[in-house]
Amino acid sequence: MNHFFIQYRTQCALGAIVGLAAFLMLFRLGFADIQIDDAMYSLRALGYLDFVDSNLQTTPVDWFDEIPWWSRLSFHDAPPLVFLIQYVFFKFLGTSVVVARLPFALAGIGSVLLVYLIGKRLYGVEAGLLASFLLAVSTYHTWGSRVGYLEPIALCFILLTILWFLKGLERPTYFIWFGVSAGLMLLTKYTTIFLLPVIFLYLLWTRRDVLTSRHFITGLVIAVALFSPVLFYNVMMFKTRGHFDLQLATLLHQNVSEDWPRVGSSEPYQLGQLRAVVQDSAAYYSLPFRILLLISLVYVVGRFFWLWKKGQPGQHLLLLLVLLLLIVELSFIGSAPRFLILLPPFYALTLTVLLLDSYHYLAAVNRQKTLTVTLVASLLLAALAGVELFFNINTNHRVRPIGESGSHYAPLRWTSQNLFNQLEAYLIAEAGLADAPFPAIGGKADFKLVLGEAGRNDNIFIYDPNLRWFSSLWYFRRWAIYHQKVFGSADDIARVIGRVNWVDFFKNQVGAKNLYFIWGRSPAVLDPGVSTADTQETARQFAQLFAEQSQESKNITGDDGTVAFTIYKISLNE
Structure with a gap:
């Protein structure tokens, strides 16, 4: 057994x-509610x-009676x-919060492996292992791989490219x-x-012959064809x-007020945005990880110019070009946490360069004490990783974190922890909701909900x-869009049926079985923008009116015992 570990120590370490990384990214993946942009994606x-159920951000479903074929592209x-x-994952694994997030978590795990392979090629095996380890314990990378933004999968393909x-530089x-x-x-x-100009600049600096090579040009043609x-x-x-799609139209300052009235042009660029990207990321x-990370950025830049003067500019060139162009791009886009998810792997590589260069320098200076230097370096690395791992778990896994935000955990934590999830589980058990296969949607007619048809002999959820x-989009409107269940906010229902007695209307005119009202009682489930x-x-x-006529009520509570929701049920035609 010992011989096996010695012979395959690199593979064992990487495993x-x-x-x-898999534990940190997959553990209780579905515990926190869907509560941010991932709801729109999922x-x-x-x-x-392509439908987000909003008059402020319309889509081809809203524009055309029949969805044109090209809009599926x-x-x-x-x-x-x-x-x-994500569609493929839902198709084969079913509909759940875990399945919604699983592709992003797997992409995050894949990025750890890819950083090893990239670090190995750039700096050697030990650098690849250290960089992948630093990325695995990284709080930000774990968070980014669990929230369901588009960036983790984009990052995985960046690293793969x-x-x-x-x-290709080794074998065309x-x-x-x-x-x-x-x-x-x-x-x-x-x-x-941003990666394409990185590659062109790198080749202009180091390998101009590749730019005109048959295999490289063929690769570019394939990329364009796929896109x-x-x-x-x-x-x-x-x-x-x-106009073009939302992203390109915003970039080109096109008028999109008819389709997306709240979308404005991009703001004028300010130099402070560049600094904000580095500081915020x-x-x-x-704190120890943060300090060493900032030092490593300065060190790698300085090391690059020192090697450049010696005629050896290539060692850190690719890493620096990636960081430079990515940070510049992000400074134009903004320093919101979701955009900065692309940075952690490259930060892990810069930190690796600093740590390994420091170790090799100290080992060379103290040749008689190499074992001592190695032991001390290992202990310091273990301490650094241990502190970051605590910070990571405290941020991403503990329901009630220890200490203060910023010092003991990142201010990225989920706001709503397993509250909407509990609510949906109750509604599924109580009202018999079932995520059965649903027919394809081809146009507006497939969305039209007629209360007298959809609600007859069924439940109404307000x-x-x-x-x-x-959260409402995923946990409520999903059922209306794909399963023809009547889920509507009290405001929307009031606009549709007007000033009438709701109980009489749904009992006598619609013929519904039960009427449910879901009342939010905790700030954790309320929308601060509304x-x-x-x-x-x-x-x-509203809740008081329902409470006076309901036969049943149910409280959904958080881990601390605070009531998050109260659900009132009025039996109509059971």
Whole structure:
């Protein structure tokens, strides 16, 4: 057994690192509620349907009576690949919060493995192992891989493209796979395009012959061919709507007020945005990790210029070009946490360079005490990783974190922990909701809900309009869109049926079985952009009316015993 571990020590170490990453990213993956933009992504991926149920952000479903075939080639605000990947997961594994997040968690684990392979090619095996280990314990990478944004899958394809590029420099036929990977990368998010100028600049500096090589050009042609459906989609979008998709239209300052009234042009660039990207991205790590990370960025830049003067500029060139162009791009886009998810692997590589160079320097200076230097370095690395691991678990896994935000855990934590999940589980058990297969949606007619038809001999669900919009989209509107169940906010229902007695209306005119009202009672489930003292008072009055006539009520409580929801049930025609 000992001989096995010695012979395969690299593989064993890498397996342990990937196993640690898998635990951190998969443990209780479905515990926290869906509560941010991932609701819009998952809702659309579920049926591979570009619809967000909002008059402020309309889509081809709203524009055309029948959804045109070309609108399936992309989405109005992002390329299609991530939605397609999620769609496949839903198709084969069913509908759940875990399945919604699983592709992103697996991409995060894959990124840890890819960083090892990239680090190994750039700096050697020990660098690859250290970089993958640092990324595995990284709080920010764990968080980014669990929240369901598009970026983790985009990042995985960025790293895969870099790996195939490096392999292509060694063996030109691999540039074919570089092209495939680059095309898929562009199909995840437009922001991944920063990597193409990185590669061209790197080749101009170090390998100009590659730019005109047959295999490299073939790879580029493949990348363009794979991305061409999105280009055609935008041509048709411009032809029918007078603008490109949301991202390109915003970039080009096109008038989109008719389709997306709240979308404005990009703000003028300010130099402070560049500094904000570095500061904000470093803020989501433990203090020792953060300090060493900032030092490593300065060190790698200084090391590059020192080697440049000696005529050896190539060692850190690719890493620095990636960081430089990515940070510049992000400074234009913004330093919101979701965008900065692309940075941790490259930060892990810069920190690796600092730590290994420091170790090798000290070992060379103290040749008689190499064992002591190695032992001390190992203990310091273990301490650094231990602090970051505590910070990571405290941020991403503990229901009630220890200490203070910023010092002991990152301010990225979920707000709503297993509250909407509990609510949906109760409704499924109580009202018999079932995530059965649903028919394909081909146009507006497939969305039209007629209360007298959809609600007859079925349940009606009315929810507090103060609840989180994104969560309501996934936990309530999903049932209306894909399963023809009547789920509506109290405001929407009031607009549809007017000033009538709701109980009489749903009992006598609709013929519904039961009427449910879902009242949000905890700030954790309320939408800070909508909920005010006045709107909460209105919801309380609604709840009071239902409480007076209901036969049953149910409280959904948080881990601390605080009531998050109260559900009132009025039996009508059972």
